[in-house]
Amino acid sequence: MALSRKSAIWICLVGTLSSLVLFLILTVDTHRQVKVLTKAQNLSEEVVQGKRVWQKYNCNDCHTILGFGGYYAPDMTKVYKRIGTVGIQERLKKPEVVLARSWRKMPQQNLGDDEVKHLVTFFKWVSEIDTHDWPPQDSNKLPSSSIRRMIATVGISPGGALFKEKGCFGCHKIGGIGSDAGPALEGLGGKYNPETLARYIRTPAAVNPKSTMPQQPEVSPSDAEQITSFLLGIK
Amino acid sequence: MEFKSQKVAYPYFGLALLLFVLQVLLGLWLAINYFVTLPQGLVDVFPFSTARAMHTNLLVLWLLLGFMGGTYYLLPDETKSEIYSTKLAYLIFVVLALTGVAALVGFLFGWNQGKPLLEIPTALDLVVVVGALLFLFNVAMTMIKAKRWTAIQGTLLAGLVFLAVLYLFGIPFYRNLTIDWYYWWWVIHLWVEGAWEMITAAIFAWVLMKITGVERGVVEKWLYVEIGLFLFTGIAGTGHHYYWLGAPRYWLWIGGIFSALEPLPILLMVIDTMRHVKERKLPITRRLVWTYAVGGVFFHLLGAGLWGFAHTLPQINYYTHGSQVTVSHGHLAFFGAYAMLNLMVFYYAMPKLRGLEEHAEGRGKFGFWTMVSAMFCLGLSFGIAGVLQAYLERVLGFGYMAAQEQMRLWFAVAFFCGLGFLVGVLVTVYDLFFPKPVTEKVSGKAAVARVVS
Numbered sequence: 001m002a003l004s005r006k007s008a009i010w011i012c013l014v015g016t017l018s019s020l021v022l023f024l025i026l027t028v029d030t031h032r033q034v035k036v037l038t039k040a041q042n043l044s045e046e047v048v049q050g051k052r053v054w055q056k057y058n059c060n061d062c063h064t065i066l067g068f069g070g071y072y073a074p075d076m077t078k079v080y081k082r083i084g085t086v087g088i089q090e091r092l093k094k095p096e097v098v099l100a101r102s103w104r105k106m107p108q109q110n111l112g113d114d115e116v117k118h119l120v121t122f123f124k125w126v127s128e129i130d131t132h133d134w135p136p137q138d139s140n141k142l143p144s145s146s147i148r149r150m151i152a153t154v155g156i157s158p159g160g161a162l163f164k165e166k167g168c169f170g171c172h173k174i175g176g177i178g179s180d181a182g183p184a185l186e187g188l189g190g191k192y193n194p195e196t197l198a199r200y201i202r203t204p205a206a207v208n209p210k211s212t213m214p215q216q217p218e219v220s221p222s223d224a225e226q227i228t229s230f231l232l233g234i235k
Numbered sequence: 236m237e238f239k240s241q242k243v244a245y246p247y248f249g250l251a252l253l254l255f256v257l258q259v260l261l262g263l264w265l266a267i268n269y270f271v272t273l274p275q276g277l278v279d280v281f282p283f284s285t286a287r288a289m290h291t292n293l294l295v296l297w298l299l300l301g302f303m304g305g306t307y308y309l310l311p312d313e314t315k316s317e318i319y320s321t322k323l324a325y326l327i328f329v330v331l332a333l334t335g336v337a338a339l340v341g342f343l344f345g346w347n348q349g350k351p352l353l354e355i356p357t358a359l360d361l362v363v364v365v366g367a368l369l370f371l372f373n374v375a376m377t378m379i380k381a382k383r384w385t386a387i388q389g390t391l392l393a394g395l396v397f398l399a400v401l402y403l404f405g406i407p408f409y410r411n412l413t414i415d416w417y418y419w420w421w422v423i424h425l426w427v428e429g430a431w432e433m434i435t436a437a438i439f440a441w442v443l444m445k446i447t448g449v450e451r452g453v454v455e456k457w458l459y460v461e462i463g464l465f466l467f468t469g470i471a472g473t474g475h476h477y478y479w480l481g482a483p484r485y486w487l488w489i490g491g492i493f494s495a496l497e498p499l500p501i502l503l504m505v506i507d508t509m510r511h512v513k514e515r516k517l518p519i520t521r522r523l524v525w526t527y528a529v530g531g532v533f534f535h536l537l538g539a540g541l542w543g544f545a546h547t548l549p550q551i552n553y554y555t556h557g558s559q560v561t562v563s564h565g566h567l568a569f570f571g572a573y574a575m576l577n578l579m580v581f582y583y584a585m586p587k588l589r590g591l592e593e594h595a596e597g598r599g600k601f602g603f604w605t606m607v608s609a610m611f612c613l614g615l616s617f618g619i620a621g622v623l624q625a626y627l628e629r630v631l632g633f634g635y636m637a638a639q640e641q642m643r644l645w646f647a648v649a650f651f652c653g654l655g656f657l658v659g660v661l662v663t664v665y666d667l668f669f670p671k672p673v674t675e676k677v678s679g680k681a682a683v684a685r686v687v688s
Contacts, residue, residue: 003456003460004456005452005455005456005459008456008457008459008460008463009459011459011460011463011464012459012460012462012463012466013463014463015463015464015466015467016462016463016466016467016470018467019466019467019468019469019470019471019493020466020470022471022489023470023471023473023474026474026485026486026489027417029483030417030477030482030483030486031414033482033483034411034413034414034417034481034482037413037481037482037483038411038412038413038481040411043410043411048410051410051412051415052408054349055348055349055350055408056347056349057345057349058284058285058288058345058347058349058354059284059349060284060349060350060351061283061284061285061287061288061349061351061354062282062283062284062287064557065412066412066413066416066479066480066481066557067479067480067556067557068351068416068419068480068557069351069557070283070284070287070351071557071558071559071561071562072268072269072283072284072287073283073635074635074636075557075635096275102636103272103636103640104268104272104636104639105272105273105275105278106278107278107279107282108275108279126412129412129413129480129481130481131479131480131481132478132479132484132487134478134479134553134556135479135556135557135629136553136554136629136630137628137629137632137633142632179634180634180636
């Protein structure tokens with residue numbers, strides 16, 4: 001080979017240094033722009049506390065966030081937009097109940113109320129990071145999960161709107177939309193009469209002592225009736 | 236063995252092999268987690284996250300122990316002098332081994348800083364830093380006292396210093412998640428596509444020179460070019476991790492262009508190795524070392540080069556990022572680029588350290604081919620699962636678990652590939668610890684030297 005030792009050393013030095021200089025310049029610029037891209041003005045002390053909780057329980061070795069970490073459980077980048085505050089809280093506090101039907105489990109870590117609150121704040125902040133529309137499953141170009149839920153219920157009945165409003169999709173599925181934590185709710189007509197179902201919605205344990213569904217004190221008796229008639233209308 | 240102090244390498248190699256076995260066992264456990272439903276009570280005390288932290292930290296630890304042992308083994312030969320302090324070398328070994336044990340046991344009790352691959356808590360980080368500084372001191376002093384500078388020594392020392400400096404970026408707590416991951420990649424990416432490539436390229440060049448007898452001038456000239464290309468593509472190529480983490484959009488261009496070039500230095504390494512093998516001045520006596528050398532560069536090209544290239548372009552990475560495609564690439568790349576390099580060094584050095592210039596190679600050959608084929612199948616099963624995930628979850632919009640259900644079969648396949656891999660590993664590790672002396676018949680065969688392909 002005609003290549004001399006001297007040219008080889010030059011290739012080594014020029015190659016390394018040019019790449020290094022470019023990389024360092026862009027690093028400085030990235031620091032500047034990240035403030036805007038991550039909405040650093042919203043990076044409160046609570047968000048930082050939430051990040052500490054995220055690290056304390058090593059959440060990141062099962063879940064990915066920004067696509068990095070373990071691939072064993074869903075990505076957390078847009079979790080706030082996907083399931084909202086209540087959805088996150090329920091899973092953190094009672095994973096063994098919410099994921100009872102799932103064939104993959106989440107450990108019960110006995111988080112304190114403050115820890116849960118801080119984590120939710122952290123996830124909310126993360127969901128606002130400009131990730132160039134990643135991940136695709138939560139892309140802005142797709143109808144968001146809340147819109148999909150609206151489409152699944154709206155116009156059917158006032159009970160449908162309440163069903164969405166009260167967050168029932170966080171555990172239940174109708175027409176393939178919603179979550180698997182609780183049973184899908186098609187075909188309940190054969191199982192319950194309207195009075196029992198309305199009672200079940202507000203105080204599940206009163207109807208079925210084995211039920212893992214939480215009580216719903218914020219659902220008024222008249223709301224429960226509306227939801228019942230919506231559910232029984234689904235064949 | 237010409238130098239007595241080369242012996243310090245042996246415990247490093249030995250512990251590395253034991254940790255390798257443990258790493259594979261934990262890997263099998265992780266695979267079970269992926270396709271079997273485990274009882275809640277078990278998940279509460281030994282979650283996937285803990286096992287994963289152990290699996291990945293064992294990998295890093297055994298590879299680093301291998302590099303350190305390799306450095307101690309080649310250093311006396313390169314400098315024509317003994318190691319500056321063998322006592323220090325043994326002391327660092329004990330400290331690092333204890334740190335490793337403390338870290339693994341700590342993980343079981345949740346003592347963890349919660350950053351993937353860099354989980355070990357800050358207190359232990361500091362011990363690692365002190366250990367690394369002492370190691371660098373020992374290596375540098377050996378070189379300085381000998382005053383026989385070579386490109387191999389220079390590359391090795393530069394790579395080790397670079398490795399240690401980068402580790403520091405993983406220690407602090409960063410308030411901003413985006414910045415946290417930005418510097419996390421300074422450790423992970425710049426290790427595997429920078430510092431580690433420098434260290435292994437230097438070690439590889441030395442072994443190649445020893446077994447082929449090709450002149451130092453030629454080997455070192457290509458070492459310079461390879462390092463230049465590795466760092467040119469690798470440093471700015473870090474950008475391929477910055478596509479979706481909240482950094483400016485120009486990283487899509489920088490990362491895409493530079494990382495598309497990343498297979499080039501590996502390709503050069505393959506061509507270079509094949510040319511040295513062809514132009515060898517020495518007969519092939521220890522075929523297994525040759526097998527690992529040639530097999531290693533090809534697997535490096537496959538796992539790191541081609542598999543990495545396959546999903547490095549932003550248009551593709553948008554759908555594959557953070558999926559099982561990454562897992563497939565990770566396994567093939569680490570095995571091809573670093574595990575095989577270390578095993579080559581172990582096969583070169585360990586029998587010699589036990590006083591055997593040659594040893595029977597049947598078992599070693601079986602181990603090699605079992606590991607290589609099992610790892611290839613493992614990479615394929617993860618890869619198929621990953622393509623399914625990218626299509627179902629990211630293109631069609633299936634829920635996470637609905638997509639995982641369709642991938643479940645491939646995790647079971649991965650488990651059985653892993654079992655095969657374990658067999659290969661056990662045979663290899665046993666063979667390295669207890670090499671069989673050559674019988675007359677085998678040595679006759681070995682004399683018929685030919686290139687391994």
